Amino acid sequence: MKIAIGTTNPAKVQAIQKVFEEQYKEVQFQCLKTESHVSEQPMTDQETIEGALNRAKNVLKVTDCDVGIGLEGGVSESLYGMFVCNWGALVDRQGNEIIGGGARIALPNEISRELKAGKELGPLMDEYTQRTGIRKKEGAVGIFTNGLVTRETMFLHVVQLLLGQWQYRTK
Numbered sequence: 236m237k238i239a240i241g242t243t244n245p246a247k248v249q250a251i252q253k254v255f256e257e258q259y260k261e262v263q264f265q266c267l268k269t270e271s272h273v274s275e276q277p278m279t280d281q282e283t284i285e286g287a288l289n290r291a292k293n294v295l296k297v298t299d300c301d302v303g304i305g306l307e308g309g310v311s312e313s314l315y316g317m318f319v320c321n322w323g324a325l326v327d328r329q330g331n332e333i334i335g336g337g338a339r340i341a342l343p344n345e346i347s348r349e350l351k352a353g354k355e356l357g358p359l360m361d362e363y364t365q366r367t368g369i370r371k372k373e374g375a376v377g378i379f380t381n382g383l384v385t386r387e388t389m390f391l392h393v394v395q396l397l398l399g400q401w402q403y404r405t406k
């Protein structure tokens with residue numbers, strides 16, 4: 236089984252590799268930085284889903300893999316504050332387009348204020364924590380859940396939702 240991954244972000248790549256290696260004996264991965272055709276900081280569920288779908292389609296197009304996977308992080312406003320959201324998409328060569336959503340938590344006001352001013356969460360998290368590359372490690376979700384749920388484990392669940400739906404639909 237050959238999987239095209241529409242990112243080189245290790246938090247996302249490791250989540251995808253863990254899920255597929257658990258399910259398939261023979262599996263190969265191709266990881267490519269892939270255009271999402273949405274803003275660097277998606278601001279709605281819809282835009283985040285679009286980013287995930289575009290990555291999945293674009294990465295499948297430029298490889299000979301069986302399926303393409305796109306994972307996209309974003310935020311979405313609610314009456315209860317701004318939530319970090321993460322969405323995934325899996326597409327195959329038979330025209331199946333599968334979507335799955337990840338856990339979400341409210342962001343502190345000092346972060347959401349900056350996002351509304353047009354900043355991107357990744358760099359914001361580095362500023363906020365005085366560390367670098369949070370987006371490639373535990374992520375904002377990891378910081379604000381005291382490490383209990385990292386970005387990788389959150390995306391691992393999303394990839395299980397994608398693969399499970401795909402297996403059900405193509406069995």
Ligand SMILES: O=c1[nH]c(=O)c2ncn([C@@H]3O[C@H](COP(=O)(O)OP(=O)(O)OP(=O)(O)O)[C@@H](O)[C@H]3O)c2[nH]1
Pocket residue numbers: 241242243244247275276277306307308309319320321355356357358360369370371373374375376377386
């Ligand atoms: O530290 C984080 N923890 C999170 O839980 C999270 N969710 C979203 N984002 C940020 O939202 C923007 C688009 O997300 P994103 O899917 O483009 O991610 P990314 O840029 O880190 O990876 P990639 O584009 O190389 O695949 C990027 O600034 C991400 O950093 C997060 N950052």
Ligand SMILES: [Mg+2]
Pocket residue numbers: 275
């Ligand atoms: Mg990005």
